[in-house]
Amino acid sequence: MAKTTMIKAITQALDQEIKRDDKVLVFGEDVGRNGGVFRATDGLQDANGKDRVFDTPLAESGIGGLATGLALQGFRPVPEIQFFGFVFEVMDEIAGQISRIGHRMGGTRKMPITIRAPFGGGVHTPELHSDSLEGLMAQTPGLKVVVPSGPYDAKGLLLSAIRSDDPVVFLEHMKLYRSVKEEVPDEEYTIPLDKAAVKREGKDVSIITYGYMVQESLKAAADLAKEGIEAEVLDLRTISPLDEEAILATVKKTGRAVIVQEAQRQAGVAAQVASVIAEKGILSLEAPIGRVSAPDTPYPFSEAESIWLPNKSDIIAKVKETVNF
Amino acid sequence: MTKGIDLKDYFATPETKTVKVLDGSGQVVNEDFFPDLSDDQLVELFKQMVWSRILNERSTKLNRQGRLGFFAPTAGEEASQIGSNFAMEKEDFLLPAYRDVPQLVQHGLPLYKAFLWSRGHVEGNEYPADLQALPPQIIIGAQYVQAAGVALGLQKKGSKNVAYTYTGDGGTSQGDFYEGINFAGAFKSPAIFIVQNNGYAISVPRATQTAAPTLSQKAVAAGIPGVQVDGMDALAVYAVTKAAREWAAAGNGPVLIETLTYRFGPHTLSGDDPKRYRTSEEESEWQEKDPLIRMRTFLDKKGLWSQEQEEAWTKEVNEQIDEAMAKTEAAPVQKVSDFLKNTFVETPAVIQEQIDVYAAKEGK
Numbered sequence: 001m002a003k004t005t006m007i008k009a010i011t012q013a014l015d016q017e018i019k020r021d022d023k024v025l026v027f028g029e030d031v032g033r034n035g036g037v038f039r040a041t042d043g044l045q046d047a048n049g050k051d052r053v054f055d056t057p058l059a060e061s062g063i064g065g066l067a068t069g070l071a072l073q074g075f076r077p078v079p080e081i082q083f084f085g086f087v088f089e090v091m092d093e094i095a096g097q098i099s100r101i102g103h104r105m106g107g108t109r110k111m112p113i114t115i116r117a118p119f120g121g122g123v124h125t126p127e128l129h130s131d132s133l134e135g136l137m138a139q140t141p142g143l144k145v146v147v148p149s150g151p152y153d154a155k156g157l158l159l160s161a162i163r164s165d166d167p168v169v170f171l172e173h174m175k176l177y178r179s180v181k182e183e184v185p186d187e188e189y190t191i192p193l194d195k196a197a198v199k200r201e202g203k204d205v206s207i208i209t210y211g212y213m214v215q216e217s218l219k220a221a222a223d224l225a226k227e228g229i230e231a232e233v234l235d236l237r238t239i240s241p242l243d244e245e246a247i248l249a250t251v252k253k254t255g256r257a258v259i260v261q262e263a264q265r266q267a268g269v270a271a272q273v274a275s276v277i278a279e280k281g282i283l284s285l286e287a288p289i290g291r292v293s294a295p296d297t298p299y300p301f302s303e304a305e306s307i308w309l310p311n312k313s314d315i316i317a318k319v320k321e322t323v324n325f
Numbered sequence: 326m327t328k329g330i331d332l333k334d335y336f337a338t339p340e341t342k343t344v345k346v347l348d349g350s351g352q353v354v355n356e357d358f359f360p361d362l363s364d365d366q367l368v369e370l371f372k373q374m375v376w377s378r379i380l381n382e383r384s385t386k387l388n389r390q391g392r393l394g395f396f397a398p399t400a401g402e403e404a405s406q407i408g409s410n411f412a413m414e415k416e417d418f419l420l421p422a423y424r425d426v427p428q429l430v431q432h433g434l435p436l437y438k439a440f441l442w443s444r445g446h447v448e449g450n451e452y453p454a455d456l457q458a459l460p461p462q463i464i465i466g467a468q469y470v471q472a473a474g475v476a477l478g479l480q481k482k483g484s485k486n487v488a489y490t491y492t493g494d495g496g497t498s499q500g501d502f503y504e505g506i507n508f509a510g511a512f513k514s515p516a517i518f519i520v521q522n523n524g525y526a527i528s529v530p531r532a533t534q535t536a537a538p539t540l541s542q543k544a545v546a547a548g549i550p551g552v553q554v555d556g557m558d559a560l561a562v563y564a565v566t567k568a569a570r571e572w573a574a575a576g577n578g579p580v581l582i583e584t585l586t587y588r589f590g591p592h593t594l595s596g597d598d599p600k601r602y603r604t605s606e607e608e609s610e611w612q613e614k615d616p617l618i619r620m621r622t623f624l625d626k627k628g629l630w631s632q633e634q635e636e637a638w639t640k641e642v643n644e645q646i647d648e649a650m651a652k653t654e655a656a657p658v659q660k661v662s663d664f665l666k667n668t669f670v671e672t673p674a675v676i677q678e679q680i681d682v683y684a685a686k687e688g689k
Contacts, residue, residue: 051481
C-alpha cells in the first residue's frame with residue numbers, strides 16, 4: 001500500500017472491475033489507445049483488449065444511447081463524458097432515458113450504467129469544462145450521483161458504482177486528480193453509495209460539503225481550530241439520494257450547519273441539504289443555516305476563477321458568522 | 326482566367342431507385358425482387374395487415390369512448406409497419422416509436438398490454454424477460470441511438486440477430502437520428518433503421534424538413550446502404566427489409582430504409598386536424614394506393630383469399646380486441662409505493678421513507 005493520486009485510484013478500480021466482470025465495458029472519446037485525456041484509462045486497452053475498452057465517435061448522445069443499448073443486452077457499461085459541461089448533449093439519454101427505465105418498465109429491466117465525467121474549477125480550463133452541473137443530475141429521480149473528495153473514496157465508490165444495478169453518475173473533480181495523495185489499498189474494497197462520511201470530528205459547527213470543497217473545508221477547519229472553533233466536516237460522497245441520517249446526526253451534535261459547495265448558489269445540492277435540516281432538524285439549530293457557494297453567474301472566464309470560486313476564507317467567514325450568531 | 330469553382334457540380338445526390346414489387350392493381354411489376362414467401366406466409370402477412378387496420382379502427386373508437394388514452398393512428402401504414410416487421414425474427418430486438426404499436430404486438434407484446442400502455446398504466450410496459458423490445462419511444466430519435474447500442478451488444482455477444490427501429494420523416498432531422506446511424510456504421514453493427522416517410526410531421530410537410538430529395542440518401546452521411554421503397558407495397562417492404570436483415574446479420578453493418586407511405590388519419594387523436602394542412606385531393610390520391618387493396622387484389626388473383634375469409638378473420642380479430650380490452654379494464658389500480666420501489670434496484674433510505682408513507686395510505 002502506497003500513497004497515490006485519485007486518477008491512479010480510478011484507473012486501478014476500472015482495471016479491477018474489467019477483470020472481475022466480463023460484462024464491464026469502458027468506452028468514450030479517447031479512452032482507448034490514448035488512455036483518456038487525463039490518463040484515467042491509461043493502459044486499460046492494452047491490458048484488457050479493444051473489445052472491452054474502446055473509443056467512440058465524437059457524439060455524447062450517441063455514447064449515452066450506446067450505453068443504454070448495451071445495458072439492454074446484459075452488459076455493464078462504464079461510459080465517459082470527456083467533460084461534464086458536455087452533458088447537455090446527452091441530457092435526454094441520462095435524464096430522459098437511462099434514469100427512467102426501472103420505473104418505466106415496472107422493474108422488468110435495469111440500467112447498470114456508471115457514467116464517469118470530470119468537472120470542477122481551479123485548473124484554468126476553457127469554457128464549459130469546469131461547470132458544476134451535479135444539481136441537474138441530483139434533480140433527476142432514478143439516478144445516483146456520486147462525487148468523491150479524494151483517492152481512497154474514489155476507488156471504493158467507483159467499485160460500488162460499477163457493481164450497482166442502478167445508474168450512477170460519477171463526477172471526478174479535476175483539481176482532485178493529482179493534488180491530493182492518500183493511502184489506497186491495492187485490493188478491492190467498496191464504499192456504500194448511501195453513506196456520507198465524517199472527515200473531521202468537531203463539536204461547535206457542522207460543515208456539510210462534497211467534492212473538492214471537502215479539501216477546502218478541512219483546511220478551513222484546521223485554521224478555525226487554532227481560534228478554538230471545532231468544526232465537524234461531513235463529506236456527503238453521494239449527493240443524491242442524500243444520507244439524511246448523517247446530515248441530521250451531525251447537526252444534532254453541533255447545533256450549527258454551514259453547507260459548502262463549489263456550484264452557484266441556485267445550483268448544486270446545498271438548498272436540498274438545507275431543506276432536509278429545516279424539515280427534520282430545526283429544533284437542533286442554534287443559528288440559521290449558512291451557505292457557501294459561487295455567485296449566480298455562468299462559470300467564470302478562467303483568469304477570474306480565483307475571485308469567483310468559493311475557498312477556505314469564504315468558509316471560515318461563514319462559519320464564524322454562524323458560530324457568533 | 327480560370328473557370329472557378331461551380332458549386333452546382335458539388336450536389337451529392339445518389340441515384341434513387343424506389344423498390345417496387347406490386348403496382349396499384351396488385352400486379353407483380355418486378356419478378357426479380359419478389360420475396361421468397363410461401364402461399365401460407367403470403368396469407369399470414371395479409372392477415373396481419375387486416376388485423377392492423379381493424380385494430381386502428383377499433384382503437385380510434387375506443388379512444389373516442391374514453392376507454393383508450395394516447396393513440397397514434399396507423400391506417401395506411403400497414404405495408405410499411407407489418408411488411409417490415411414480418412421480415413424479422415422473434416429474437417431480433419425491436420425499438421419502436423410511438424406509432425409502432427402494431428409491430429410491437431406482432432413481435433410478442435400481449436395486446437392488452439398495448440392497450441394499458443395507451444391508457445398510461447405501468448403494467449403495459451412490464452415486459453416478459455424473453456420479449457426483445459422496448460416500449461414505444463416518445464422522444465423522437467432516442468430509439469435510434471439506443472438501437473446502435475443494442476446492435477453493438479448483439480455483435481459483442483456473437484449473436485446472429487439484429488436490432489431494428491423506426492422513426493418518421495420528421496425524425497430524420499434530429500441529431501440522434503444521425504448519431505444512431507453513424508455509430509452503427511462506425512461499429513459495423515447489425516441495426517436496421519427504418520424511416521416511415523408519411524409526408525408529414527404533424528402539420529409540417531416533408532419538404533420543410535430537408536432539402537435532400539430523398540430521406541434514404543441520408544445513409545450516405547453514415548457510409549451505409551440506404552434504400553427507398555414503395556411503402557404502400559407490403560411485398561416490396563418485406564423484400565427490402567429481409568435483404569437488409571440478412572446483410573446486417575451477416576456482419577456487413579447497418580442499413581437505412583425509407584418507406585414512402587401515408588397516414589390516412591390524424592397525427593394522433595390528441596386534437597390534431599389534418600384538414601388544416603392537407604387537401605382532400607391529396608388524401609384521396611393516397612387512399613387509392615391503400616396497401617390493403619393492392620395486397621388483397623394480388624391474393625385474390627392467386628386464389629389465396631376470399632370475401633368469406635376476410636369476414637371470418639374480421640370477426641376473429643374483433644373478438645381478440647374485445648378480450649384484450651376486458652383484460653385491460655380489469656387491471657389493478659396502480660400504486661405509488663410500487664413506482665417508488667421500481668425507481669431503484671437498491672432502494673435508498675429517503676425512498677424507503679416515502680414507500681412507507683404511501684404504503685400506509687394505500688393500505689387504508
